[in-house]
Amino acid sequence: MTNKLSEVLNYFKLVLLIGRSLVSLRHLFKNRYVLFNNGQIWNDSPTCGNNYVTNVIVKNKKIKLTRVQKISVSNGNSDEWDVSTLTALLLFIGRPKTLSTSEIQQLDQEDKLLEQLRDIRNKVTHSPKKSVDDVQFNQLWTDLAAILIAFGDVNTELEKQKDDSVFESPKQPVNEENMKDALRLNSLGTQAHKDGKYSEAVTFFTKATILPDVSNHDRATFYSNMAASRLALHEQQKASFIKFESLDAKDERYLALQDAKQARNLWPTWWKVHFRVGKVRAALDEHKKAINSLERAFALDHTKNEIQEALDESRIILSRQSPPKYLDSTEFTKAIPEILNELQRKFGTDPEMVRKYHSLIEKIDSSRADVLKGHKYALGDIDVKQDYEQAAKYFAKAVDQGNAEGMYNLARLTDYGLGVKKDHNLALKLLEQAAAQPPQNPICEQFPNVGVAESEHALGVRYFEGIAVRKDLSVAFYWYQRATDHGSAMAANNLGSMYLDGLAVDRDLEKAEELFVLGARRGDPLAMMTLAELLLSKNNFQMAKIWYDRACESGNVVAQEKRDQFAEQIEKRQQLINESSGDELKAVYLLEYLIGLFQAKHAPSVLSDHSYIKDYKMLSEHANRGSITAKQLCDAVGHFTHALNILLSFERLTEGQEDIFVHELAQCYRIENIVAQIPCQLHKRVSEVIDRVLYRCTKESNSVASQLDEDVRVCYVTLHINSYELIDEFLPLCKQKYPKSIYFFLTSGAVNGFLRRPEVGLYNINNGLEIEPDNCELLYHKAVLLRHLGRDIHEAITAYQKFLSVAPKDHRKVPEVYYEMAICYMLGYTPDLAIDRMMKLYMEGKQAEKLQLPCFLPYKSENIAYLKPMLDMEFIQNIRSVPDNNRKQHLTDPHRVEIIKKHREWEGKALQEKHISGYTVHSFTRKPRVKQQTAKSLIGLNPITLREIDPRKDQVYNGYVLSVTIIEKTYSWIPSIHLVIEDENFDCERMLVYGFPKKQGEYLISELYTIGSKMHIINPYLRIGANDMKPTIRVDEFSSIVMQNESERILNMCRYCCEANASKTCSRCQQAQYCSKECQIMDWKLYKHKLICQTK
Incomplete structure (x- = not known):
């Protein structure tokens, strides 16, 4: 804990040192103002500021100032400007052309220092963890001090800023009478604030702040309280319908920001002043800056719930304002009549029919009835006034009945605080509850269960952004994948x-x-x-x-906004x-x-989709043949399997079972962490177990090392490895308690590498190598970090060679090491010296791939992408040429997979209807919005492909012809013929044919519209389904289909890859044909051939 506090103080020392530059920057700005404006002096007046904004800043597109910064400049008082404002003004203000050569050289030198200062300031200020270890601190301090000394600061004075005493309240004269009066005024202000008399509160706090000889910490408290009252006064004014046309210097939010900053200057290590700045920034809709200040507050005190709640709120709003989007784009903005009219305009949906359909649903499904009523109150309808409280009540009733859409919409209201108390944690639980529901509608299985995919996506955003949960990209990926699979x-x-x-x-x-x-x-x-x-x-x-x-x-x-720019x-x-x-x-x-x-x-x-548990038999065989790598993987699999069995065998674990689980998982991580592919549905439970054990260890033996404590720390850092800042904060105590555990040094090296701090990472790796000099993982990471440092490429190459000398030949990093050594030569040597060596290493890497275990093949390497342009001439030839259409690339396209699977689900039911007595598939259609007409011939028609047809617009493409091949046939023709078609680009879409003579239905599906047949569709109609809202090529005018010559038909077409002359047949249904066993397996797995595979 002491180490952690020291690193937090390091951070704030750097912040104070950056703040010290303000004096020099203001002096520099005023000197340049005189130089650039014929001797005029900047007098810190509003007149000076307003003129500058109007005549300089507004006309200079390079200067990007926020609303608040513009107001501070227009006020003219340079004492109010922060480092960000001053560096922007100094770096981007245009220079007059009358400057001498020496003046230009001096300005250029100053600008280089300003750029360095700005970069360091951004790196420090925007660091999410708000703590700096000693190694990085010393480097940043040295760099900053050099800049400040160049601007005229004194080194001896700067050195004093390194001492912790800078955070102590300075010794200052305190007048006891003034102090009593100030505390009395503060007490009166606090009571006035509680009574809702915010203007009076501001008056009392103002009087307290101006009294002389009051301690800095007390004065900081008064300024902080005044900022809170100003914010509350602003909210009170809003509630009184006072309009705020634009932000100005009299706005209570702007004044609150100045007060909060004053408090921060007086007591920089008090959490509340940073919290207050964050709250004001949020009120100003500056949520990035709000998050930065709130993270500072959180670094100073992790126990305050109000900080976490404010952080969650700003992160949610920020993620709504910028991609990835939060929840969905249909906020509570459009009333139901407006939505229905929009649907009618776009897709021809009759509003009255929709209302009748809703009335019918209400009689069938009571939970859906509550959801519909909730929507009416949430959005407003013809006979219903918008009322979020009533909406929440109806959604809650639907939740009680297990309705996913109700859960999702109640979560939205709870997140916004509309009609219910704002509660991000409760919203999270509702989203998790909704995501646990079946993806298909429980009553009408052909339709999605609304609320499931939406909740899954919302959970993905929460884990991606770290909203009310610990940020975890792997869990975010899991939820995004599930939501994508569900539409x-x-x-x-x-x-x-x-x-x-x-x-x-x-x-x-x-x-x-x-x-x-x-x-x-x-x-x-x-x-x-x-x-x-x-x-x-x-x-x-x-x-x-x-x-x-x-x-x-x-x-x-x-x-x-960027349309013209994109066209350019x-x-x-x-x-x-x-x-x-x-x-x-x-x-x-x-x-x-x-x-x-x-x-x-x-x-x-x-x-990873790879399961090493399934590879155990293969790994055992290789281990028995002497493979050290396979033996290590087998050992890791054994520990992971044991851990997983404990978790799956018991609904609740005893403390003893939790301890065994943690030990087995930790052993797996130590041996080979890639083996521990924890299913994402178990991720939360695993995390909870680890958190409980860690809490027990910390509580019971805070200063005592134990095997269990070490094990749980190994599990914690590995499980949260993508949360770099969190783990970087957590590791110092681990290394301190367990100085012989190389795993913590290895992880610290890797994390600092991802944090772009290779020096710090290398320091940790070298510490680990002192314990175990021949450890392969440490040696590999040492080489990587040396390469990233780029100071001595030969040293990096030597480190790679050391790895190769001790690593087993089938170690999974061996090929990668050859490729990375080739990159070292590419970066560190001239092409004439490097090319031969690079080619040799590239070929050695390819040879090393052949020695890899089957579970690591085909071998994946990010570094090959860097080498190919240098070593593969064919690759260079094709690097940006327009690729030929490649059918193989399209076979796993998500849209294609979805289309074929849905078609086969439908056709499978049609087959059941044919073979099972009494089984009927009910289907109906609605009249299309527009009428399709045919042309007399193909002459004069323009060709069109599926990708040129807008999949979100219900439209007939008159004057065009679409040429396609049938790749999925139908088994029924009532009320329409269902097909899947593919065009020349291998894009596919579903197709529905209406308007044919009913007597010809059986002939059409068995003889004409068969797999491999080709057709032209005149004036194709892209129809958006009235029920599922999905696109379909619809034919209502039967004569608009012109079949191509039988000679064009693809004979014996493979049901997976669609190539001709497939020689193999499915042994069960005797109908599906395939090129190879691989195609048959893929058709079975990917496109679910089982759905239509019927014995004859």
């Missing part, structure tokens, strides 16, 4: 972003693009814009423009391609490719 558009987008940035999963650009397409098709405006930008980077200009336009039409405000980017890239030679384009694409690699955000990949 959420926003979850698909957020999941795509995690794959794009390599957060908690291996970076996978193809998977990311698939998910962006899925999210965009489902209607998420943010996914549409992200997809457009991705397509632009791949030079697919046509589809980039189409998706960007769709994003704008769907209400994406950011896309709308398309034009510039087209011009670049047209005007550049082939070699020039390759160079440009290669540069963009490498920039993309370096811009990726990486977090440890803690998720």
